[in-house]
Amino acid sequence: MTDPQDVLCAHFDRYLALDEAERTALKERSRVRRLKRRGFLLQEGEVCRSYAYVVEGCLRMYEMDAKGVEHNLQFALENEWIVDIGSFHAEKPSSLFIEALEPSVVVCIEHADLLQLYTEHPKFDRNFRVIIEDQFVELQQRMLRRNASSAEQRYAHFVEQHPELAARVPNVHIASYLGVTPEFLSRLRAKTARPS
Amino acid sequence: MTDPQDVLCAHFDRYLALDEAERTALKERSRVRRLKRRGFLLQEGEVCRSYAYVVEGCLRMYEMDAKGVEHNLQFALENEWIVDIGSFHAEKPSSLFIEALEPSVVVCIEHADLLQLYTEHPKFDRNFRVIIEDQFVELQQRMLRRNASSAEQRYAHFVEQHPELAARVPNVHIASYLGVTPEFLSRLRAKTARPS
DNA sequence: CTGAATCCTTGATCTGGATCAAGGTCATTT
DNA sequence: AAATGACCTTGATCCAGATCAAGGATTCAG
DSSP states (O other): OOSHHHHHHHHHHTSSOOOHHHHHHHHHTEEEEEEOTTOEEEOTTSBOOEEEEEEESOEEEEEEOTTSOEEEEEEEOTTOEEOOHHHHHHTOBOSEEEEESSSEEEEEEEHHHHHHHHHHOTHHHHHHHHHHHHHHHHHHHHHHHHHHSOHHHHHHHHHHHOHHHHHHSOHHHHHHHHTSOHHHHHHHHHHHHOOO | OOSHHHHHHHHHHTSSOOOHHHHHHHHHTEEEEEEOTTOEEEOTTSBOOEEEEEEESOEEEEEEOTTSOEEEEEEEOTTOEEOOHHHHHHTOBOSEEEEESSSEEEEEEEHHHHHHHHHHOTHHHHHHHHHHHHHHHHHHHHHHHHHHSOHHHHHHHHHHHOHHHHHHSOHHHHHHHHTSOHHHHHHHHHHHHOOO
8 A cells, every 4th residue: 555556546536436447547557756856857848748646755846937036836745746737738848847845756647648548437537627626726716815915924824724835845935936035935934933 | 509508519519529418418407697797696605506608798706805805816708617616516605706797698507417417428527627727727827927927027918818808808807817906007008008 | 074055044225016195087877 | 967986097105025145054965
């Protein structure tokens, strides 16, 4: 049960549980990858070839702007998915990077394999639909917060909702995710820690 | 072919085309609603009961904050979907409003009906998965722009990508969607219109 | 053990965009 | 034909957060 692919199967069982055939197909059509800290799963200009499920570790997906500044779009901890869906489906070059923040283990499904899974076992259509819907809802709420709340409120909310990330990920990356500079986040932290 | 439900069927044909049985099921399980300008499809506190496809008109989805300020999350023109997916699937009260900005015609699918469609015709799982994926990718890009670009750049991009909306929707709403005040958007417009 | 990344912090200053206030133009209602 | 309200604009002022600059604390490679 510590086998990465079994972990992935168990993950799907939290949605519409898989039967034996689906489980086998999933294992055949996925593969385990290990990344060292700072290793890239995707770099700007490449096509995003795999839909990745994190079994262990922590990754981030970000874009680099014209000035070389990075903007974090998403983190993925254990049991979360990470992929540039646009690039993956269109098989077009991505503008994003996916980097491991810790030594990580992911289970990858490539484009052709996922299509096979979809057509041979429609349950995957269903499960991936639900997975994406959940991510979509979260992203919508994040967008609303970005427009409706101050940096201070956004940071407080982040720490409350993602204590795990707040503890494991450097503040520079959290700042970028929240849309503020690391300096300003540092000041916010100083303020809320000791409102003496 | 000017029948709203036929328009909806035609829309699905752009993904995995529907067969006769699916088409019939879809028509049975959806219903047409007409909204006058300023009419609400959803109000804060209600459960979002319908997945809505816009056949004619224009709607917006927004949240109202503690100070009574509105924050636009999404617009929907002809051939676009609008729904609070979180509320819809969990059948929990929404914090959002969906309002018609023009007299509009929408085709609505209610929760129980959509579940029926999903289980009786797995193709709907597929099609709705793809529809959501596309919306998700757009929202991700919007999130990145929100963090990486200035208000001026975001507005320019909006006008370029959504000339239709820029023409049909009052600037107050565009400002809110972009995350700036109407006053500031007005100044941006004045600047770019005549850099004399 | 040592130099060099990373990461965090703090200060001084600057600015994009908010806020407050007022006036102007239409369109819709009565 | 007023009158209300929706929408846009412009000015004056203010502030949240950026930028620039420097220093300290860990961690890590050689």
